[in-house]
Amino acid sequence: MFPLEYPLQIIKKHKKYNPVVVDPFCGRGTTIYAARKGGLRSYGFDTSPIAVAIAKAKLASASSGDILMLATELLETEPRNIPDSPFFQKAYSNSTLRQLCSLREGLLRLDKETDESALLRAAALGCLHGPRASDLARSGYFSNQMPRTFASKPDYSVRFWKKKELVAPKVSVLDVIRRKIERIPDLNSPTVGSFERIRCVDARFSAPYRNIKGSILAVTSPPYYGMRTYVQDQWLRNWFLGGPDDVDYNTDIQIRHSSHDDFVRDLARVWTHLKKSATDGIDLYVRFGTIPSIKSDARQLLRASLEESGGWKLLYTRRARTASEGKRQAEQMKSDSSAAEEFDFHAVAV
Incomplete structure (x- = not known):
């Protein structure tokens, strides 16, 4: 989970252009909530029913x-x-x-x-x-x-x-x-758009993007290479949503982690769908990192995925704060392992 400040700063920078905010790996809806705070329409996709259920609430409003x-x-x-x-x-x-x-x-x-x-x-x-x-x-x-x-x-x-x-x-x-x-301060505050735009779907396929047109601001954080067990680690919440009452280790994952090449190709499919939907330009912001226990280079993987997709210009790559800074899951779990090394990327379609 990246901190709320990250998408808030980006949305503040682009708000005057009134873009549609899209997060194809929306997780628990940090980008979606930032779009709500910024008064912009948003769409979010994820294959995890737990993440989607929580993200939907970020666009809901009720007393x-x-x-x-x-x-x-x-x-x-x-x-x-x-x-x-x-x-x-x-x-x-x-x-x-x-x-x-x-x-x-x-x-x-x-x-x-x-x-x-x-x-x-x-x-x-x-x-x-x-x-x-x-x-x-x-x-x-x-x-x-x-x-x-x-x-x-x-x-x-x-x-x-x-x-x-x-x-x-x-x-x-x-x-x-x-x-x-x-304890929720803005439970009943006005919201732009609907929670129905948050969907449990696979962002590698074209169907989720059919109703998205215009200027797109994509702010996302894909699963890091080797990160395979989100649903299994959330198995009890998955049970509450209708899943089995035990851990299901056969749950499908979205992005393939079988090899670096497969991972790159799947990411590229997502970037391609985003680019095709952007009829009036697109800015793609990605926070991406590596798991210390998995041998991979986040910068190399992300750049390779943009090249595989084609038609992108990478404007910058910069080191982000580590996953242990701020109110991050890595800190809350009190793990003895090292925090993920993360980088921020900004690319535009050309």
Whole structure:
């Protein structure tokens, strides 16, 4: 996740041209939210349903009262299925798990997505797991002790809870969600465009770009070469969105990581679709880096992808801040490994 300041600065620079903002690897919607703050229309694509669910909320607008009314309605229905694996039995108290399953199934049964449901879903995902509060009246999460940025694997979690003699807190799902949404300052602020422009699709193909025309400002951060396990690391949130109640290691990824050449060709396909949609010019800003454990050169890969796509002029390549600076996921996970080395690129179509 790159910091909000990055797309905000770019959007401020280009706002007078009124471009359409596009992020083909939108993740959790940082660029989308920056476009909202800047008053510009935006489109975002990602293959991760977790990322898309959170990004949609960045373009939704509703009152806290309406969100809580929907949550109350959904929580009144008895769930049809409650996972009974050792993980779920120890991750949540019986009453909290029952409420959580009611909310999950209720959201999945909705005929049509609304601003309220998009925000409620994203809020629930944010509360699904995290640190266990000492004062349950202030709890911000539903779960037993867990990281908040990723879901630890089931077997490891159960062993950890048993060893530490940790018991899942008995918390009210509605109360936790209420505390969550009350902390969002611009929940009901005006928004340009619709959350329906955030789609769970593969940016390598042409279909997502069909309705995008005009001047395009693309601000994105593709998955770094070798980064393959986002959905698996978010398996519990994926379950809440309708996925299996265990880790699925066969989940398809968007960009191929089988070789540098395959990776470059897939990135090039995305740049080509963006360029074809830009009937009135395009500025492409990319923040891209390397994983310390994977041998690759971010600058070489990105330049090669632009050359493969053809018709691009690279205006600059500069070193970005490291992934450990600011409120970044690398810092939140408290990893002992080195932070990713990142670079910023700016290219235009010629």
